[in-house]
Amino acid sequence: MERWRLIITGLVQGVGFRPFLYNLARKNGLTGWVRNNSAGVEVEVEGTIASLQRFLGGIKGEAPAAAQIETVVSFPVSIRSEETGFKIIASERGGISGSPLPDQGICPDCLSEFNNQANRRYLHPFNSCTICGPRFSIIADLPFDRSRTTMARFQLCDRCRSEYTDFKDRRFHAQTIACPQCGPLLWLADPRGHRLLEEPGAGARRILKSGGILGVKGIGGYHLAVDAFSGDAIRSLRQRKERDRRPFAILFRDLEAIKEHCRLSPEEVKLLLDPVRPIVLLKQRDNSALAREVNPGLKEIGAFLPYSGIQLLLFDQELAALVMTSGNLSGEPLITDNQAALNSLGPMVDGFLVHDREINWGLDDSVVRFQRGRTIGIRRSRGYVPTPLKVESNLIPVLACGAQQKNSFALTKENRIFLSAHQGDLDNLTAFLKYKETIAKLQRLLECRPEYAVHDLHPDYNSTIYALSSGLKTIGIQHHLAHIASVVAERRIKGPIIGVALDGSGYGRDGKIWGSEFFTGADGQWARRGHLQYYPLPGGEAAIREPWRMVASYLNTVAPGFLEEWLANNGLSLKWGPIRIAINQGINAPDTSSMGRLFDAAAALVGNIHRVTYEGEAAVWFEHQADLAVMGSYQFDIRIENDILQIDPGVILDQLRWDLGCLSVGAISAKFHRTVAAMVEEVCLRLREEVGAVQVALAGGVFQNRLLLDLVWEGLEQKGFKVFLPEKVPINDGGIALGQAWLGSLMIERGIDNVFSGTR
Numbered sequence: 001m002e003r004w005r006l007i008i009t010g011l012v013q014g015v016g017f018r019p020f021l022y023n024l025a026r027k028n029g030l031t032g033w034v035r036n037n038s039a040g041v042e043v044e045v046e047g048t049i050a051s052l053q054r055f056l057g058g059i060k061g062e063a064p065a066a067a068q069i070e071t072v073v074s075f076p077v078s079i080r081s082e083e084t085g086f087k088i089i090a091s092e093r094g095g096i097s098g099s100p101l102p103d104q105g106i107c108p109d110c111l112s113e114f115n116n117q118a119n120r121r122y123l124h125p126f127n128s129c130t131i132c133g134p135r136f137s138i139i140a141d142l143p144f145d146r147s148r149t150t151m152a153r154f155q156l157c158d159r160c161r162s163e164y165t166d167f168k169d170r171r172f173h174a175q176t177i178a179c180p181q182c183g184p185l186l187w188l189a190d191p192r193g194h195r196l197l198e199e200p201g202a203g204a205r206r207i208l209k210s211g212g213i214l215g216v217k218g219i220g221g222y223h224l225a226v227d228a229f230s231g232d233a234i235r236s237l238r239q240r241k242e243r244d245r246r247p248f249a250i251l252f253r254d255l256e257a258i259k260e261h262c263r264l265s266p267e268e269v270k271l272l273l274d275p276v277r278p279i280v281l282l283k284q285r286d287n288s289a290l291a292r293e294v295n296p297g298l299k300e301i302g303a304f305l306p307y308s309g310i311q312l313l314l315f316d317q318e319l320a321a322l323v324m325t326s327g328n329l330s331g332e333p334l335i336t337d338n339q340a341a342l343n344s345l346g347p348m349v350d351g352f353l354v355h356d357r358e359i360n361w362g363l364d365d366s367v368v369r370f371q372r373g374r375t376i377g378i379r380r381s382r383g384y385v386p387t388p389l390k391v392e393s394n395l396i397p398v399l400a401c402g403a404q405q406k407n408s409f410a411l412t413k414e415n416r417i418f419l420s421a422h423q424g425d426l427d428n429l430t431a432f433l434k435y436k437e438t439i440a441k442l443q444r445l446l447e448c449r450p451e452y453a454v455h456d457l458h459p460d461y462n463s464t465i466y467a468l469s470s471g472l473k474t475i476g477i478q479h480h481l482a483h484i485a486s487v488v489a490e491r492r493i494k495g496p497i498i499g500v501a502l503d504g505s506g507y508g509r510d511g512k513i514w515g516s517e518f519f520t521g522a523d524g525q526w527a528r529r530g531h532l533q534y535y536p537l538p539g540g541e542a543a544i545r546e547p548w549r550m551v552a553s554y555l556n557t558v559a560p561g562f563l564e565e566w567l568a569n570n571g572l573s574l575k576w577g578p579i580r581i582a583i584n585q586g587i588n589a590p591d592t593s594s595m596g597r598l599f600d601a602a603a604a605l606v607g608n609i610h611r612v613t614y615e616g617e618a619a620v621w622f623e624h625q626a627d628l629a630v631m632g633s634y635q636f637d638i639r640i641e642n643d644i645l646q647i648d649p650g651v652i653l654d655q656l657r658w659d660l661g662c663l664s665v666g667a668i669s670a671k672f673h674r675t676v677a678a679m680v681e682e683v684c685l686r687l688r689e690e691v692g693a694v695q696v697a698l699a700g701g702v703f704q705n706r707l708l709l710d711l712v713w714e715g716l717e718q719k720g721f722k723v724f725l726p727e728k729v730p731i732n733d734g735g736i737a738l739g740q741a742w743l744g745s746l747m748i749e750r751g752i753d754n755v756f757s758g759t760r
């Protein structure tokens with residue numbers, strides 16, 4: 001006889017791991033106990049050596065699917081023969097080094113119970129088990145036990161209690177166990193919050209079928225839902241929410257419904273069904289009958305599947321697809337609280353589907369897409385957060401404050417980087433307040449004590465302002481280098497690489513607005529090696545909303561005569577006058593090398609677009625027009641100045657304008673995309689010759705353009721490059737904090753205060 005103590009680390013809490021060990025111990029005739037502790041799960045087992053070894057073998061071989069075991073350490077302890085049987089005992093508190101589990105979408109077993117009339121949980125909105133249900137969104141403290149979640153106040157009924165304590169039951173020790181007799185309550189309310197007696201599911205569907213807007217309290221926060229086939233309903237949603245033309249995500253009843261409207265690869269099916277249940281960006285079928293107001297002018301749908309019983313109640317034979325958008329005021333954070341929902345969303349909705357379980361962590365839906373065999377992150381939140389990203393060695397404890405738009409922040413602890421959920425755009429005051437509150441709250445939960453705040457170089461970003469006033473020591477990292485560092489950290493790239501950040505805008509080391517940056521380097525030493533030649537950004541931010549300004553900026557130098565004519569035809573001559581003077585005098589027209597603005601200009605020139613409602617709207621339209629049957633591209637020159645390769649974007653637009661009226665929009669779009677891809681390839685080839693790097697990391701918001709990314713990726717691989725992209729971390733500014741955390745920590749550790757070598 002021997003007694004062993006085992007410490008198991010990894011994602012082992014909230015996945016049914018203790019019940020699994022309980023059954024494994026009993027099967028092997030062992031006595032002892034299991035409990036959650038700060039590191040993960042701790043076990044003591046006693047029995048014959050042979051059965052102890054079978055137990056150890058079973059841990060890795062038969063563990064629950066959602067568990068991710070990292071290490072199993074075992075060592076002998078002294079025998080305690082007085083024990084009878086094997087027990088699950090109370091968790092040990094203190095020193096959190098384990099990782100809380102993210103929310104898990106409803107599992108197949110719980111789904112079939114939900115649909116089974118004979119089951120006592122038939123149509124139960126809160127159905128969950130040891131492997132599925134809310135996790136992080138309801139956590140108040142760690143380790144993950146019901147008493148430290150917002151389920152704590154719901155007393156188990158007798159039947160739930162007997163399931164909870166029955167080791168043969170699949171809800172043995174399920175912390176979120178509930179049934180229609182006990183647990184949270186779901187009800188229907190009118191827009192003023194008065195509870196209606198109508199059966200909640202039926203009432204919700206009635207509102208949706210009548211073209212109404214329904215406020216739905218879900219897992220990570222409130223949603224606003226309308227029927228995706230009703231153009232009128234969607235128009236009124238856009239109007240009431242003051243939402244720009246950005247496409248809405250669609251929650252489909254089931255996979256069949258998605259297949260009717262979108263083209264799907266097997267990998268995309270897998271992503272949709274993953275317990276994360278992310279929104280997956282899919283190609284829309286030409287014959288899809290969804291209302292055009294869902295995604296005006298686009299051929300892409302953000303689709304996802306129900307991940308909770310609450311959402312399943314929204315569908316029936318007549319309802320197959322719903323617009324599901326975050327329940328918030330435009331620009332503000334997601335609403336999680338019932339009273340706040342009533343105040344803010346009440347005036348917008350025709351009714352509420354609401355419940356009385358509190359949401360402790362607001363989580364938007366995550367967004368990913370699948371391309372060339374890989375998942376690419378767009379927005380990282382519910383289902384992914386707070387799973388940390390691991391690096392090879394321990395990091396200095398830092399808080400990485402992120403960027404301004406699509407903000408997320410990050411905390412480091414040992415060799416893990418905890419990237420926060422999507423925080424939204426920090427220029428909104430409410431979002432900024434929430435950001436500060438969430439930083440403090442996450443630090444408390446994870447017991448992180450950062451010594452440094454890592455920030456962007458932009459002096460006006462609220463994240464920078466926060467860092468500088470935090471009282472921590474600070475270190476700044478250039479925006480586009482942080483984009484590249486984020487890929488290096490997530491994909492654990494070793495050795496020299498070429499980093500290509502194509503972006504809207506980011507503050508440069510020279511005080512100019514960067515946005516098409518080529519870097520070479522590794523670890524803590526980098527050099528800026530290429531970018532688009534600088535042009536004025538007339539009116540700064542205003543040029544983002546009025547892309548014609550960039551047409552004027554580029555063509556003013558290379559084709560002034562043509563420009564005057566184009567502006568006159570578009571009725572813009574009067575507006576141009578003062579802007580031209582401002583540019584000439586250098587007033588409110590900072591220099592920029594932004595690739596996002598070049599796309600804006602090309603799109604605006606071809607489509608005669610004056611104003612857009614969100615950044616990149618013109619460019620997204622232009623991408624979706626592309627006619628790939630058309631080959632050919634425009635010429636570009638690469639100049640070398642101060643050892644930096646520079647490409648003149650004006651020269652490209654000057655050629656493009658000759659195609660206006662001769663070629664279709666689709667043909668010009670294809671040629672333009674091919675030109676940018678060829679340019680990236682050419683610069684990378686030259687840098688490879690110089691520094692020998694064959695690895696290329698791609699990041700930045702412009703790469704959300706699927707066509708451009710395809711062309712760049714394919715081109716680089718054909719030339720023998722190894723291409724790296726972010727996977728679960730957003731490719732846009734949502735991934736900045738990860739790069740800041742990793743690179744910042746490395747710089748501090750090695751005492752580097754400037755990662756840029758030489759004068760570059």
Ligand code: ZN
Pocket residue numbers: 106107108109110111127128129130131132133
């Ligand atoms: Zn389940």
Ligand code: ZN
Pocket residue numbers: 156157158159160161178179180181182183
């Ligand atoms: Zn119950």
Ligand code: FE
Pocket residue numbers: 479483503504505506700701732733
């Ligand atoms: Fe960026």
